[in-house]
Amino acid sequence: MESFALLVAATLNAGTVLAIAGLGLLVNERAGIVNLGAEGMMLCAAIAAFATVVHSGNPWLGFAVGAGVGAALAAAFGVLVIWLNTNQYATGLALALFGGGFSAFVGVGYVQEKIATQGSHAIPLLADLPFLGTALFRQHPMVYVAVLLAFAIIAFLYRTRGGLVLRSVGENPDAAHALGYPVRRIRLLAVMFGGALCGVAGAYLSLVYTPLWVEGMVAGRGWIALALTTFATWRPLRVLLGAYLFGGVTMLQFHLQSQGVDVPSQFLSMTPYLATILVLALISRNPTWIRVNMPASLGKPFHPGG
C-alpha cells in the first residue's frame, strides 16, 4: 500500500511538468496561436533555471528566470507570427530547433554541475493522513501550484471579461478586431503567458524532477504537452487529468523497469510516446468533435482590415 502511495506521488510529480506546460499552451491556443516551439522553450528555460540555481542557490529565482526565458522566446516567436504573419508551424519548428541547439550550446559547462535536491514540503496535518498523506500531500509546492493554476485559468477563461475577450480573439479575430479589441496585442500576451508556463515547466524539470542538466533532457515532453491540448479538447481540467495520466504512464514504466520485468527497457521507454500516438488517434477519430471544440482561428494568420 505504501509503495502504491509512492507511485501516486511520483505520478503527480511527473505529471506536473506536462500539466504546467500544457496549461500554458492551452491559453495561447485559445487565443488562436499554436506554438510548436514548446520543446525549445522548455529546454532553454531548463538550462537557464539550472544555471541560475548553480550560481545563486535560490530555486525560486531559478523558476523566475525560467519563466522569463520562456516568455522572451515566446515573444520573439509571437512577433514573427503575429506581426510578420509567418507560418505558425514553421516558426514554432524554428523555435524548437533553435532552443535545442542553443540550450546544448549554453549548457556544455553545466553538465557536471550539481544542485541541492529540492525537498518535498509536507502540508501540516494533511501530510499525516494515512496513505493520502504520502500520496498527495508531501510534494514540491509547484505540484499544488499546477492544480491551482488549472482552476485559475478556468476562472479566467470562463468567468472574467478578459477571458471572454481572449476566447473571442481565438474564435473570430475579425469580429474581435471590429469591436475594437487589440487582437495582436492580446495574442502576443497569450503567447508570452504560454511561453512563461513552458519555462516554469522546464525549470521544474531541471530543478526538481531530475535536478541536473543533460542535453535534450526535455525528451519530447514539450511535444507531448502540445498533444495534450488536443486530447483535452482545449479544456483546462482535462489538460490536468491528461497530464497525470501521462505522468502515470511514465512512472509505471519506470516502476516496471526497476522491478526487472522481462521486457527490454527500450520498449518500456517507448510507452509515453506510443501512448501519445494512441490517444491522439482515438481522440481525433471524430473530426466533428475536434472541429467543434477547437478554437476556430487556430493556426490561421490574422490580417487586420484585410
Added chain:
Amino acid sequence: MLKLEARPEASRFWRIGSPLLALALTVLIGVGIFALMGKDPLKGLAVFFWEPIKSAYALSELAIKATPLLLIALGLSVCYRANVWNIGAEGQFVLGAIAGGGVALLADGGSPRVIVFAVLAAGVLGGMLWAGIVALLRDRFNANEILVSLMLVYVAELVLAYLVYGPWKDPQGYNFPQTRMFDAVTQIPRLLKGSRINVGVLIALFGALGMWLYMFRTFGGFQLQVGGLAPAAARYAGFSSRRALWSALLISGGMAGLAGAIEVAGPIGQLTPHVPVGYGFAAIIVAFVGRLHPLGCVFAAILLSMFYIGGELAQSRLGMPKALTGVFQGLLLFTLLACDTLIGYRIRRTGRA
C-alpha cells in the same frame, strides 16, 4: 514609423534574396557570438565557410554530409508543397538505417555484389513504413501528422537502441552497443580512391533531377501541389486529397529511409546509437532555405553541411561547443522566416499618425 504594405504580386527578387539575406544576418549574429565568447570572429567564420571547401578532401567530406541532407530535403519539399507537415524525417532516416543495416548483416563474404541494391531498397521500404504509419493515422484517424511523426522519432531511436544493445550487438565488440562492421560487399561503391566520397552523392543529385521532373512535369506532382496551395480548387477538380497525403508521406519517408541506408552502408559501415545526428531536422531547414525547389535544396544542403563541419571544427580548433551547429541552424530558419515577409510585403515609411 515603419509599416508593412502588401505587394500586389509576390516579389520574385525576394524569393531568392530572402535566403541570402537570412544567411547574412545569421553570419552577423554568428560574429557576435564569437566575439562574445572571446574568439576571433574571422577564425570562426573561416572554420564554417573556408575550411570545408579549401581542399579536395574537405570537399569530399562536405559532399558526404550534404548527401543525406539533400535526399531528405527533396522528399520534405514534396511534403510541404502538399501542405503535409512531416517533421519526423529523423525517425524515417533511422528506420531506413535499421532496415538497410539488417539486410547488410545478413551478408557475408560470399554474397553477390548486387546485395547493395537490396540494402538500399530495404532502407527505402523502412522509411516508407515509418511514414506510412503517419499517413495511416492521419487518413483513418485524422491524427495530427506533426505530432505523430515527431513521436515516432523517439520510438525509432529506441528501436535502434534496443537492436544494438540487444539482438544485433556484435559478440566480439567488447560489449560496445554496436553491430559488427558490415561486410565489404554491402558497402556502396566509392567514387575516388583515398576519399570517403561514394555514389550516394550521385544518387542524391539524380534524386534532385527526378524530383524536379515529378514536381513540375507530371500530373501527379501537379495534383499534389494544387492540393497544398488551394485545397478547395483541388477538391473541385476531383484531385484525391487522400492520394496526395499518402504519396507525399511515402515519398518523403522513402527518401529519408534511402538516406539512412546510404549512411550506414557508406560512411558509417555499422549500426550504433549514434547513427542519428539530426540530419532529419536539419533537412527541414534545407527544404525551406532551398525554397522547396530541388535546385535550391542542392545549394541549401551544401550550406547546412558546412554548418555541420564548421561545428565540428569549431570544437576541435577553437574549443567551442559543437552545439554551435544547432544554434546556427535554428537562427538561419528564424531569420529566413522573418525575411520571407519581404516576398509578400514591402516596408513603407509612414508619417506619424
